[in-house]
Amino acid sequence: MKKKLLIGIFALMLMSGTAYAASAINGLYKGREIVKVKVNGKEVQSKVPGQLINGTTMLPLRAVAEALGAQVNWDDSKQIASIVPAKPAQELTLAQLNKIGKDVGLVRVVDMQGRQAGTGSAFITQEYLVTNWHLIEDGATSRIHVDLGRMVYLYFDKSEAVFINKKADLAAFKLPGFTGLKLNTNKPKKGDIVYALGYPGTKFTLSEGNVLAINGNNITHDAAIDHGSSGGVLIDSSGNVIGITDGGDSATGRNNAIQAKLIQDEINKLKEE
Known part of the structure; x- marks a missing residue:
């Protein structure tokens, strides 16, 4: 049986936040005066409005x-409703981020004569080296040299890519024996803490920021990146990859990452073959 749970405004003081009710001429609901309730300055939205x-x-x-930011758990057998506060996001330590960085590499794109044509980043997951397609697409003879920053150097020809998704700007190479980072394919939420790791200017850097918006398969965030960060990772507060860096706007500080789900979809296709 569906139940409607009501709570007095005083119960709001049990949780973090500031709430107040403003009695005004807001109409009636089933003969009772409607009262607007705000939490931290934002009006609470509910199918059943606040009532006096x-x-x-x-x-x-x-x-x-x-x-x-909490949730309600309902125990039907005991007829008990429990409020479960959301766990605050824990920031990763510098040591944890540097450990993650061991699976992020510097990409140097060169021609057959060994002349450098550009730089970027890449990372390892599930025995694949993943990067942006736009880093390696130019020139039929492009090769990539990857330095993982732990005396591991990898060399690939563009033709060795095991998957290419031009629309999503993804490319990957098989890398047996390297487990790498875990992918989090769930959509992040606005305000979530994120970290961008990559090799702008050929030097390993990491920066902290927050998710600003989710637009389709793209994550907009404000963790600082620069030229060369493309192909690097966007990490959540649990240390999992939620996206791959795909450019940004230095003027506004709004940067873009492609959601990890698209990477996992491509890997799943390979496993099915």
Whole structure:
């Protein structure tokens, strides 16, 4: 049986955040005065609006909990509703980020005469070296030299790519024996802490920022990147790859990463062959 849970406004004080109710001429709901409730300055949205019942402001429990970034668990057998606060995101330490960086490499694109045509980044996951297609697409004889920063040097010809997705700007090479980083294929949320790791200017760098928006398969964030970061990784606060760097706008500080799901989709196709 579906149940509607109501909570008095005083219960909001049990959770982090500032809430207040503003009684105004907001209309009626089933004969009761509607009361708008705000949490941290933002009005709580709910199918059942806040109501003034016997002098107390009441609002569905789930609406309040979710407005505070928590969730409600319902135990039907015990008829108990529990508010579970969201766990605060933990920032990664410098040591943890440097360890992750061992699976991120510097890419040098060269022609058959060994002349450097450009630089970028790449990373390892599930025995594949993944980078951006735009880094290696120019020239029929392009080769890439990869320095993983741990005395491991790799050499590939563009023709050795095991998958190429030009639309998603992805390319990968088989790399047996290297497990690499884990992919997180879930969509991140706006405000999530992220880290960009790569080789702008041929030097390993890492920067911290936040997710600004999700647009289709792209993650917009403000972790600093620069020329050469393309092909590097965007890491979540658990140390998993949520995206691959694919450019940015230095003027606005809004940078782009392709969601890890597209990489996993390509790897899954290879496994099915």
